[in-house]
Structures are given as C-alpha cells and as structure tokens.
Amino acid sequence: MAISVEEARAMTEEQLQETITEIAFEIIANVGTARGMYIEAIQEAKAGNFDQAAQLLKDGKEAFVQGHHSHVDLLEWQGQGLTWKTNIYLMHAEDQLMAADAFETIATEFIEVHKELQELKAKL
Secondary structure, three states, rough: OOOOOOHOOOOHHHHHHHHHHHHHHHHHHHHHHHHHHHHHHHHHHHHHHHHHHHHHHHHHHHHHHHHHHHHHHHHHHHHHOOOOOOOHHHHHHHHHHHHHHHHHHHHHHHEEEEEEHHHHHOOO
C-alpha cells in the first residue's frame, strides 16, 4: 500500500488511523510469512534438503522486505512531520518485524550447523 505523505495528510484522523491499521496488517502478514519460511528452512536443512532450505531463506527474505518497505513508508511519514495516535496493531507489527529479522539470522546459523553436522556424520 504505497501512499504518499501528501495523500496521508489529506486524510481525516479516522481515515489515517484506518490506513495505518491496514499497513500494520500488511506488515504482520508479510513478516509472518517470512518467519514461517525461515522456520521451514531450518526443518528442510535438518532433513538434509539444503537447496530447498536456501530457497526458503530467499523467499522469506523477499516477504520480509515487502513488510519492511511498508514500515519504512510510515517512518518517512513521521520524518516529514505526520503524526498519529498510538496504534496497537502497528506496535504488534513492529514487534513481529523485529522477530522475523532475528529469525532470519537464527535460521541462517542453524542451517550452517546442520550442514556441518551432516558433513561430520558422513565422515564417520
């Protein structure tokens, strides 16, 4: 949902709050998808399917970036002086955004551990 700051400024307070809630749900959906893909990537790596794990990491990153872009739009709005009331959905979206970002790092590390573990098992 790409809305310019000018379009947002033209909204009533109620419309702005509704738009922010919609953006928050977009963020939640995208980063939730990403987090799920990161978890699935770990499971694929555990099963030895490293190509599939890599693809899931890549697809997860794409979903994460979509959510991140929506968040950046809101940051730009605030940077240009637009303000709004605290929105619990946006707070949740930001929490999920940070969690998904951490999950990517964890998934990447776990996949590497699974690769090393498989290599060690193969040597035995």
